[in-house]
Amino acid sequence: MKKQLCLIMVIAVLLSVRMTNVYATPMELVCDGNRYLYELAPITLYIDDMLVETQAMPPIQIEEITLVPVREIFEAIGAVIEWKEEEKKVYIAYQDTVIILEMNHPEAWVSGITFILDMPAKIINNKIMVPLRFISEQLGFDVYWDGVNRTIYINAPIEKVPEIEPEEESEDSADDTVVGVNQGNIRYENTTPKLLIDLKEEVIKEQLIIQNDYVNKKIIIDLGDNYETSFNNGSMMIQDTVIEYIEVKNTLTTQFVLHMNGIYEYELDEQAKKLEIKFIKPKDKYDKILFLDAGHGGKAPGSIANNLIEKEVNLKQTLAVKDLIENNTDIKVYLTRSEDISVSTEERPFIANDIGADLFVSIHNNSTSNSEVNGTEVHYYPDTNGDVNESIASLFQEKLIAYCGLKDRGVKPSPDLWVLKMSNMPAVLIEGGFLSNVSDASCLGDEAFTNAYAYAVYEAIVETFNHL
Numbered sequence: 001m002k003k004q005l006c007l008i009m010v011i012a013v014l015l016s017v018r019m020t021n022v023y024a025t026p027m028e029l030v031c032d033g034n035r036y037l038y039e040l041a042p043i044t045l046y047i048d049d050m051l052v053e054t055q056a057m058p059p060i061q062i063e064e065i066t067l068v069p070v071r072e073i074f075e076a077i078g079a080v081i082e083w084k085e086e087e088k089k090v091y092i093a094y095q096d097t098v099i100i101l102e103m104n105h106p107e108a109w110v111s112g113i114t115f116i117l118d119m120p121a122k123i124i125n126n127k128i129m130v131p132l133r134f135i136s137e138q139l140g141f142d143v144y145w146d147g148v149n150r151t152i153y154i155n156a157p158i159e160k161v162p163e164i165e166p167e168e169e170s171e172d173s174a175d176d177t178v179v180g181v182n183q184g185n186i187r188y189e190n191t192t193p194k195l196l197i198d199l200k201e202e203v204i205k206e207q208l209i210i211q212n213d214y215v216n217k218k219i220i221i222d223l224g225d226n227y228e229t230s231f232n233n234g235s236m237m238i239q240d241t242v243i244e245y246i247e248v249k250n251t252l253t254t255q256f257v258l259h260m261n262g263i264y265e266y267e268l269d270e271q272a273k274k275l276e277i278k279f280i281k282p283k284d285k286y287d288k289i290l291f292l293d294a295g296h297g298g299k300a301p302g303s304i305a306n307n308l309i310e311k312e313v314n315l316k317q318t319l320a321v322k323d324l325i326e327n328n329t330d331i332k333v334y335l336t337r338s339e340d341i342s343v344s345t346e347e348r349p350f351i352a353n354d355i356g357a358d359l360f361v362s363i364h365n366n367s368t369s370n371s372e373v374n375g376t377e378v379h380y381y382p383d384t385n386g387d388v389n390e391s392i393a394s395l396f397q398e399k400l401i402a403y404c405g406l407k408d409r410g411v412k413p414s415p416d417l418w419v420l421k422m423s424n425m426p427a428v429l430i431e432g433g434f435l436s437n438v439s440d441a442s443c444l445g446d447e448a449f450t451n452a453y454a455y456a457v458y459e460a461i462v463e464t465f466n467h468l
């Protein structure tokens with residue numbers, strides 16, 4: 001999905017309505033405590049050729065930007081809408097994209113990237129009104145405005161049929177059979193897809209380091225030495241579904257930073273003076289995938305009490321679980337974070353969805369103003385089709401109580417927990433214990449307790465995979 005940064009400055013003067021296409025009866029708009037008369041003619045809206053008539057508020061235009069009531073329009077195309085009153089933010093999630101708009105705020109957050117809006121979202125007549133074109137295009141829809149008839153058409157993109165390659169090309173086939181980008185000694189073929197790097201000198205294999213920073217959708221290939229004579233600094237645009245662009249950097253070593261358009265695994269084939277890197281989706285490489293989500297991190301500490309910081313406890317527990325899984329099973333583990341870094345909560349379920357994980361386990365610890373409150377609880381998303389999540393949560397709870405021995409607070413349906421709600425796979429969120437309770441806190445800070453905790457979660461994960 002191509003996302004273009006719009007640099008148009010936000011016009012602060014709002015609601016200066018043009019006097020063309022006048023309404024028979026002007027409509028009163030209440031916005032930010034002020035009243036305005038809106039006199040433009042109505043706008044007709046079609047989504048995938050279906051006429052959409054909103055009940056509470058019609059589409060309106062301000063500064064020639066069309067605003068629509070978020071829930072009525074975007075739920076109609078299958079998006080999930082969430083309003084957070086205390087943050088004054090609306091969350092719009094559709095397939096792999098999540099858009100966050102803060103009321104009256106000039107920026108939008110789209111799956112980790114910040115955009116400047118022509119017009120911020122606003123509460124008008126008590127309805128959340130959002131810029132139609134921006135949201136639709138970010139979700140991959142085409143928008144067409146028929147100014148004569150004041151009609152907007154929003155259409156889902158037509159799936160393109162992939163081009164069929166004539167036949168498997170051999171390594172040395174002529175370039176005209178290769179689809180992709182060729183820039184001297186770096187070549188990208190988007191049919192396999194794979195990247196071919198021709199090296200003038202022989203690269204010492206032991207020095208070659210490839211790092212998959214999947215959370216930030218980057219694969220970094222470090223040749224381990226400076227090959228400036230072969231590769232110039234700069235960027236190579238690819239812009240297909242796999243890679244957006246490749247950055248070449250020569251510092252102490254030569255690095256290729258692959259800015260991916262999704263989470264991919266790679267397979268490396270090294271020949272004497274050639275590197276061949278194939279890209280595959282994690283699910284095509286691994287049979288069983290676990291997504292372990294250490295809560296909070298970086299700028300978000302979580303709760304703090306009794307000399308403990310939640311983000312640290314969460315990470316310690318997460319890494320202990322990861323080690324047990326990796327040492328004893330063939331389950332591939334992906335992590336939101338393996339160190340103290342910030343990862344937005346909104347992004348987390350989408351990382352797991354992109355990976356195609358089979359199970360999502362979020363690791364948190366609790367806190368409350370009442371220091372008496374203690375114990376372990378496991379949260380799950382109350383699924384409409386069966387009680388899979390509940391039974392998985394019960395298994396985790398059972399193991400944790402058996403191995404760790406904190407008070408049993410039971411499993412809890414949590415329809416509003418973002419990571420549980422937005423993840424496509426079975427998901428649980430563990431609140432191991434209360435940092436705010438002296439007794440729980442002393443356990444959470446204890447190494448033997450962490451080992452017991454890790455073992456409980458490890459067993460629950462293994463049993464869950466046996467039944468998935």
Ligand SMILES: [Zn+2]
Nearest residue numbers: 295302364365
């Ligand atoms: Zn937490």
